[in-house]
Amino acid sequence: MSRVLLIEDDRAVREGVTLTLRRRGHEVEAAATGGDGLAALETFRPDLVLLDLMLPDKSGFEVCRRIRATQQIPIIMLTARGDDIDVVLGLE
Numbered sequence: 001m002s003r004v005l006l007i008e009d010d011r012a013v014r015e016g017v018t019l020t021l022r023r024r025g026h027e028v029e030a031a032a033t034g035g036d037g038l039a040a041l042e043t044f045r046p047d048l049v050l051l052d053l054m055l056p057d058k059s060g061f062e063v064c065r066r067i068r069a070t071q072q073i074p075i076i077m078l079t080a081r082g083d084d085i086d087v088v089l090g091l092e
Helices: 011-023 034-044 060-070 084-091
Strands: 003-007 027-031 048-052 075-078
Touching (some): 003 011, 003 034, 011 027
Parallel strands (some): 048 075
């Protein structure tokens, strides 16, 4: 199946999503910070990135921009934020 990089600081969410994806046959690498996620991106080579927008060390938007600067991996943003500006920034 696919290789998924999950960048999520909430431990319960990270563990739940990881378990669910692995049960469905996906290979998952999980990172708790943006910095760790960017480092894992280079070694893990995922097919998809699941990215939380509210990370402790970097904005999820910043992590997304850094990924997009060098790679064309699909990114799904995970967030509780629903303001219109957040939607616009996410689509950029």
